[in-house]
Amino acid sequence: PPPHPPWSAAMAPNTCLAASLALAGLFGGIRGELPAAQDPATWDPRQPGPFAVPKPVKFRPCSSGRAETWSVLVQVPDVEWNLPVLAWVNGFSATAEMYSLFHSHIASHGFAVVGLDIPQTRTTVEGADARAEDVAALVQCITQNGGADFAAKFRAAGGDAKASFDVADQFGLIAHSAGGHAALHMLDRIGCFRARFAALLDPVDGLDPFGLEKGFLLPVGVHPEVKLNFTTPVALIISGHASEAPHYPKALRWPACAPADRAGMHWYASLDSPKWLVNFSDFGHADLLNEAIPHVFSDHICASGPGASTSAGREAYRIGLAAIVVALGQAMLPSVPLAPKLAQADFLRWLEQPATALAPLNISGVSAAGPAPVAGVCSRCCTAATATVGLPWSDISTNALMV
Numbered sequence: 001p002p003p004h005p006p007w008s009a010a011m012a013p014n015t016c017l018a019a020s021l022a023l024a025g026l027f028g029g030i031r032g033e034l035p036a037a038q039d040p041a042t043w044d045p046r047q048p049g050p051f052a053v054p055k056p057v058k059f060r061p062c063s064s065g066r067a068e069t070w071s072v073l074v075q076v077p078d079v080e081w082n083l084p085v086l087a088w089v090n091g092f093s094a095t096a097e098m099y100s101l102f103h104s105h106i107a108s109h110g111f112a113v114v115g116l117d118i119p120q121t122r123t124t125v126e127g128a129d130a131r132a133e134d135v136a137a138l139v140q141c142i143t144q145n146g147g148a149d150f151a152a153k154f155r156a157a158g159g160d161a162k163a164s165f166d167v168a169d170q171f172g173l174i175a176h177s178a179g180g181h182a183a184l185h186m187l188d189r190i191g192c193f194r195a196r197f198a199a200l201l202d203p204v205d206g207l208d209p210f211g212l213e214k215g216f217l218l219p220v221g222v223h224p225e226v227k228l229n230f231t232t233p234v235a236l237i238i239s240g241h242a243s244e245a246p247h248y249p250k251a252l253r254w255p256a257c258a259p260a261d262r263a264g265m266h267w268y269a270s271l272d273s274p275k276w277l278v279n280f281s282d283f284g285h286a287d288l289l290n291e292a293i294p295h296v297f298s299d300h301i302c303a304s305g306p307g308a309s310t311s312a313g314r315e316a317y318r319i320g321l322a323a324i325v326v327a328l329g330q331a332m333l334p335s336v337p338l339a340p341k342l343a344q345a346d347f348l349r350w351l352e353q354p355a356t357a358l359a360p361l362n363i364s365g366v367s368a369a370g371p372a373p374v375a376g377v378c379s380r381c382c383t384a385a386t387a388t389v390g391l392p393w394s395d396i397s398t399n400a401l402m403v
Contacts, residue, residue, distance in 0.1 A: 043346065044323075045109060045322070045323035045324075045326035045327050045330075045350060046319050046320065046322075046323045046358070048105065048108050049077065049105070049107075049108030049109030049110060049326070050108070050109075050110075051077030051078050051079050051107075051108050051109070051110060052077070052078040052108070053075055053076070053077055053078065053104045053107045053108050054076070054078055054160060056073050056074060056075045056097075056100060056103075057073070057074045057075075057076075057154060057157050057158055057159040058071050058072070058073045058074075058157070059071065059072065059074075059153055059154065059156070059157035059159075060072075060153070061138065061141040061142055061149075061150050061153055062137070062138065062141040063141075063149075065137060066134070066137060067134065067137040067138050067141060070116075070117060070118055070119065070134075070138060071117045072096075072114050072115060072116055072117065072138065072142070073095075073096035073097060073100070073103075073114075073115040073117060074112060074113070074114050074115070074154060074159065075100070075103050075104055075107040075112070075113045075115075076107060076112045076113075076159070076160060076163050077107050077108060077109075077110055077111070077112075078160065079110065080162040080163075081110070081163075081164075082164050082165070082166040082170075083110070083111065083112040083163060083164065083165050083166060083170075084110070084111055084112065084166055084170035084171070084172070084329065084333040085111070085112045085114055085142065085147070085165050085166065085167050085170065085171050085172070086106065086111050086112065086113050086114065086171075086172045086173070086174050086325070086329065087114050087116060087135075087138075087139055087142065087171070087172070087173055087174070088103065088113055088114060088115045088116060088174045088175065088179075089116055089135055089173070089174070089175035089176070089179030089180070089182050089183050090115065090116070090117065090118075090175075090176065090177075090179050091176040091177030091178055091179050091204075092177055092178040092179075092204075092207065092208055094176070094177075094179075094289075095115075095117055096115025096116070096117050097115075097290075098289050098290055099115065099176070099288070099289065099290065100115075100290060101290050101291070101318055102288055102318050102321060102322055103115060105318070105319060105322040105326075106174075106322050106325055106326055106329075109326045109329075109330070111326075111329055112163070112165055113174075114142060116135060116138045116139075118131065118134045118135065118138070129185065129215045131178070131181070131182045131185075131207060132181070132182040132183075132185035132186045132189070132190060133190065134182075135179075135182045135183065135186050136186050136190045136191065139186070142165075142167060143167040143168070143171065143194075146167065146168055147164070147165040147166065147167035147168070150165060150167070151163070151164050151165050168194065169194065169196075170196070170333045171194055171195055171196060172195055172196050172197045172198065172199070172328075172329055172332065172333065173187075173195050173197070173198040173199070174198070174199045174200075174201070174325060175198070175199075175200050175201065175203060176200075176201040176202060176203075176288070177201070177202055177203065177204050177257065177258065177285065178203075178204050178206065178207050178208065179203070180200040180201070180202070180203020180204060180267075181203060181204060181205050181206060181207070181217060183198055183200060183203070184198070184200070184203065184217055184228065184267070185217050187228070187230040187232055188217065188228045188229050188230055189229070195232050196232070196233075196332045196333055197232060197233045197234070197235070197328055197329070197332045198232055198233070198234045198235070199234075199235045199237065199324065199325045199328055199329075200234060200235070200236055200237065200267070201237050201238075201288065201321060202237070202238050202239055202242045202257075202258045202263060202285050203236070203258075203263060203267055204257070204258045204259070204262055204263045205217055205218055205220075205262040205263070205266060205267070206262060210255050216262065218266060218267070218270055220261045220262060220266075221261050221266065222261075222265050222266055222269045223269065223270060224269040224270060226270050227270055227271075227272040228270050228271055228272060228273075229272075230273060231272075231273045231274075232273055233273055233274040233275065233332065234271050234273055234274075234275045234276075235275070235276045235278065235324060235325075235328050235351060236264075236267055236268050236271070236275065236276065236277045236278070237278050237280070237321060237324055238258075238263070238264050238277070238278070238279050238280070239258075239279070239280050239283040239284055239285055239287065239305065240279055240280060240281035240282060240283060240284075240305060240362075240364075241282075241283065241284040241285070241303050241304065241305040242256065242257060242258035242263060242264075242284060242285040242302070242303075243256045243258055243259060243260040243263065243264065244256055244284070244303040245303060246300065246301065246302065246303050247303075256285075256302075256303065257284075257285035257286065257301065257302035257303070258285050276328075276351045276352075278324060278351060278354045278363065279363065279364045280307070280317060280320060280321070280361060280362075280363055281305075281307075281362045281363060281364050282305045282306050282307030282308075282313075282361070282362040283304075283305040283307045283308050283317045284302055284303050284304040284305040284308060285302040285303070286301065286302040286304070287304055287305060287307075287308040287314055287317050288314075288317060288318050288321055291311060291314065291315070307361065307362060316361060317361070320358050320361050320363075323350060323357075323358065324350055324351060324354070324358075327347045327348065327349075327350035327351060328347070328348075328350075328351060330347045331344050331347035331348050
């Protein structure tokens, strides 16, 4: 049978939207077995998803142009399905492989996670704006021709022959650190690429923590009067120690990896779209990286947090971050291969009530909604179809939850 949307029609803002979401699920089509129906009381995105995740596949998705030699690292669930796609943008000087444990957990819940590996040497020379253009170029290669070219290259590189990708309607963005600048710059000034949502982990304005490259998207500091020009819903997921510098002698002037005047509320105050803010209070900027990496980054480049003092703590943090992304993706992308019976609110409680849902991690959260998306608000990038599809905004609590 075709999958139902993961929320009831009664919750949709209007019957036309409810019908369109139902049709999106119908045409997404089921070509394999789904797991048993989920119980809202027990569904937990921190647990491994119902699908096995084969070894990542690395290949070059572009056949020409400036991105021809760049690679993507793709992790997909083992299910015959037209998969929703989450494009991942690395932090400064990082590679997709450094985040593979985080990506694998998300993929096990029914998403194709596509890590974009852009050579740091090019963007270091040309600046933050160029990095956003590079991300857009790779996204264009992924989404062109309805994703058929991307799927063919994925299979040719050894990927699962039964996998296909729904890049037309089921597309989201995830990014970390300076990758967040690239994602937001792309949405604000280049194009929305029909992204249904963006989940940004400690996004930093600019290209480097020193601020040597001055291509900032917003004025330094917090300026709520300056609004970003898109209506894509955004989950801003920050770490409590990201704005702290490692304990070096002051004479070195070593910066924080996510300086307070270019991260956190710097972005949140200027988002004019539906938005959430979740703060993992006990962790640092690089604590989500694969287990072999955080010691180097946390001890010598980015400040770590007390929650990451053990391997188990770092694993819990990675899974907690992935759970937020999974919950948001399940809420926003109606063709995710998950059995029905979960309402949208069941997914969103992981963002609305993070301290409860993600216990025992030390988390503070603010759940808030910006204005409801209206067709035409984003004159430079959002189409009417993109701008009007999403959550029933009137049902989102705007109460702050601080723990």
